[in-house]
Amino acid sequence: MNRSSVSPIDLGATRTHSPAEEEDGLSHDAVKDVGAEEDESINVDDDARTDKRLNWTVEEDKQLASAWLRNSKDPVDGNGKKVERYWEDVTTEYNKNTETSxxxxxxxxxxxxxxxxxxxxxxxxxxxxxxxxxxxxxxxxQLTDKALEMWAGQNSGKAFHLLHMWKVVRGQQKWSAYIARLKKEKEKSTKANSNLSAVVNLDLDGEKRPMGQKKAKKELKGNKKGNDALSNLNNKFDKFIEASNKNRAEREKMIEIQQSLADKKIEAAKISHEAAHEQTKCKMLETYTQLLLTPHDQLNADALAERNLALESMRLALFPNN
Incomplete structure (x- = not known):
């Protein structure tokens, strides 16, 4: 099963819909991300006022994810479909095996x-x-359980309610391609913002070039007020540039600190896990040695058989290559 290498930093930011999302048929409308709780309900009929509401079940979530995957794999139409046509096809696929109510x-x-x-x-x-x-x-x-624990730790103890839906899309070609496009667009956006910042700095630096000799003489002769106003404006620009550069440096330093802390946290967790494994192995080795050296002449046949079975099980666990 394929595993995509995308971090929460790459995927977790709130943003507008990207070209990749439009290509996959996602809505342009601003929709509030509420975690898609299990008990979310919707009106049965959007075109008429009604008090009847229909809760989403686990199976219906799975059915929606499957319809999204199967429709997007169409070798003829595929991702080239317009948004509305795309979701018409997903709706047809979803309702194909759904009871009328x-x-x-x-x-x-x-x-x-x-x-x-x-x-x-x-x-x-x-x-x-x-x-x-x-x-x-x-x-x-076990790995999925660890991910659920990490999720709860990052979300004030709240559980992840869409594991059933994630298991449907995880490892699928369509989902992997979608994740890869999100990461690529994130990298492009970061690079574009960096280039724009460099251009702005160049433009602002240009404003600080010294005034020409002729212009300086002219203003000294008869336009003192204009010269004072320009000087004041230049001073404001200088202060603005200085503050902007300082803020940018502080942001970059904060990002580096946060990344360093995240890396240390991951490494500490890995070391802790390995230490616990070694500790368990040491205790098993101690038990194996004691059992091996304990006299067994007085043991009956059943007890002796259990002793030998225990020794063999621990030997395979401790020395798998022997």
Whole structure:
């Protein structure tokens, strides 16, 4: 199963829809990311006033994720579809095997997916970080449990409610491509902002060039007020540039500190895990030695068989290559 290498920093920021999201048929409307809680409900009919509401079930979440995946894999239409046509096809796929009383329209499915997308990508980043810390010695289920613990720690103890949905899309080609595009667009945006900052600094530096000799003589002769105003403006520009550079340096230093702390936290967790493993192995070795050296002449057949079985199990765990 493929594992995408994207951090929560890459995926967790609130932003407008990117070209990659539009390509995958996501809505342009601003939709509040509320974590897509399990008990979220929607009106059965958006075109009429009604008190009837329909809660989303786990199976319906899975069905929506599957429809999103299957439709986007179309070899003919694929991701070239317009947003509205794309979601019409997803809606048709979703409602194909849905009982009449549980069918939903296009807008309802779009809203549910848009609200679920950010928690799904955020958790994916947390899972990738967990995989970096515990790359070996853990089963896939144990690794997922660690990611859930990390999620709760980063979200004030709140549980991740969309694990069932994440398991549907995880490892799928469409989801991996979507995650890769988000990361690429994030890198492009960061690079563009950096280049823009450099251009602005060059323009501002140009304002500080010394005044020409002829212009200086002219202003000295008869335009003292204008000269004072220009001098005042230049001073303000100088202060603005100085403050901007200072703020940028402080932000960059803060980012470096935060990244360093994150790296140290991950490394400390890995060391702690390895130390616990070694401690367990030492205790097992001590027990194995004691059991091996303990006299067994007086043991009956059953007790002797249990002793030998225990010794063999511990030997395989301690010395797997022997």
């Amino acid at each position: 549980r069918k939903r329209n296009r807008n309802q499915l779009k809203i549910r997916w848009d609200r679920s997308r950010k928690p799904l990508t955020d958790f994916h980043g947390v899972w990738v970080n967990a995989d970096r810390v515990w790359q070996s010695g853990m089963s896939d289920d």
